[in-house]
Amino acid sequence: MIDKVRWGILGTANIALAKVIPAMQRSPWCEIRAIASRDLAKAQRAAAELNIPHAYGSYEELLADNTVEAIYNPLPNHLHVPWSIKATDAGKHVLCEKPIALSATEARTLIEARDRTGKRIQEAFMVRTHPQWLETRRLIHTGRIGSLRSIAGFFCYFNSDPGNIRNQLDFGGGALMDIGCYPITISRWIYNAEPQRVLGLIERDPVFGTDTLTTAVLEFAEGHSTFTCSTRLAAYQRMIFHGTEGRIEVLIPFNAPNDQPTQILLNDKLIEIPVCDQYEIQGSLFSQAIRENREQPIPLVDAVHNMTVIDAVFKSASSSAFIRG
Ligand SMILES: NC(=O)c1ccc[n+]([C@@H]2O[C@H](COP(=O)([O-])OP(=O)(O)OC[C@H]3O[C@@H](n4cnc5c(N)ncnc54)[C@H](OP(=O)(O)O)[C@@H]3O)[C@@H](O)[C@H]2O)c1
Structure with missing residues (x-):
């Protein structure tokens, strides 16, 4: 049996709720374990609708969840790099939405984060x-x-x-x-x-x-x-x-x-x-x-x-x- 990767979702973005989470839930390789929002009620609503076991009222709480191994980051573009770096520093792999950064210079800081933490980062060009x-x-x-x-x-x-x-x-x-x-x-x-x-x-x-x-x-x-x-x-x-x-x-x-x-x-x-x-x-x-x-x-x-x-x-x-x- 496949040992599924346990995923956490940052935010309640449309693309996550409408497409990416339901698709990953059908994957034999993924378990969607938790979702976080800046607003706990929003996270709870999304979790109930999509049958996700854990809902958090802040992104920090999601990153502190030791059972989560990987983060999907579909935040607005200016938050891609900051939250992807926080996620790798918290020991998570990251699948980050496109465009991965605001500039090539900012994107290079992800390479440093990857090398520092040993965690994977990939831009979500499906x-x-x-x-x-x-x-x-x-x-x-x-x-x-x-x-x-x-x-x-x-x-x-x-x-x-x-x-x-x-x-x-x-x-x-x-x-x-x-x-x-x-x-x-x-x-x-x-x-x-x-x-x-x-x-x-x-x-x-x-x-x-x-x-x-x-x-x-x-x-x-x-x-x-x-x-x-x-x-x-x-x-x-x-x-x-x-x-x-x-x-x-x-x-x-x-x-x-x-x-x-x-x-x-x-x-x-x-x-x-x-x-x-x-x-x-x-x-x-x-x-x-x-x-x-x-x-x-x-x-x-x-x-x-x-x-x-x-x-x-x-x-x-x-x-x-x-x-x-
Ligand atoms: N690969 C694809 O096919 C595809 C398709 C569409 C979009 N995308 C990418 O996915 C990302 C999200 O796009 P979307 O249209 O789904 O976005 P969206 O519905 O506007 O959602 C963005 C989420 O980010 C969180 N957020 C945190 N800080 C925010 C702020 N200051 N203002 C607004 N939202 C904030 C919010 O979650 P909480 O309120 O719950 O914290 C919000 O639900 C973008 O990077 C976009 O380029 C990819």
Whole structure:
């Protein structure tokens, strides 16, 4: 029988309650043991709804629970690094939501925390272990579209709610941090390289100060990647990979449903990927890495590299110049 990893959840975030906790509860590798909120009643409500045995009225109490081995951190972006460090200092492994930090410099402090404590930290890019992405990468790397030369991505939604964390500049809000991080991680992973130059174009909300329309060009040694992300456009997501002999489109690249197959287009041929839950896979693989002392699916240094590209897009947009990688 599998000795499940015992997880604690920081906060009562929507993504945790709606997707990640139920998915991890279905994983043979995870036990969701406790949830904490700044408000005990909220934690108790979430615990009752999701059948979680322990509820705490502060994050500190959760970290002091010696039965909890690993923490899922879906706090607003500006709290990712501080609470992930507190969690590792309390002897817990950490699965932290994207983007892992507010900058590459801040992300590097997680590497110090990992090395100091010997605990694992991983950025929760669930897309990177979804079978549709493993298949896309396999097709590209085995030459099915010839040489990959161009990637184009879109990830957009409309959200102008001033109370939403995505519209708070000091929380690390904005389109690039919230969703632009996805085409960046996918492009770096597919090209298996870091961009040599980055160009960014950014439009900001005049009141919130967050970026609401961001377009970037990433120049890799083997080809280009361009993407647009927005918090003020009709909802849409797509990734297209264009090679010398063909193309692949990933139809629902990021919010892949867990109740129907996903589809990728190889030229005009539809390839169906069987139903799965990317959050369950993420929780299982990270827990298995902990339990069996294996390499985790996404190394922590990858998160620092992703933040480096995010930093470069911001820097390019504010200086109207290419930023070298
Ligand atoms: N991987 C994915 O598919 C995915 C999808 C959506 C979001 N995310 C990421 O997950 C994180 C949470 O996103 P979300 O939309 O789920 O957030 P949310 O619903 O706004 O929840 C954030 C939680 O953080 C806690 N919190 C602590 N300090 C806070 C503060 N000063 N202001 C607001 N909340 C505070 C709150 O819990 P308590 O009140 O209970 O303490 C709150 O419920 C973000 O980093 C986001 O990028 C990932």
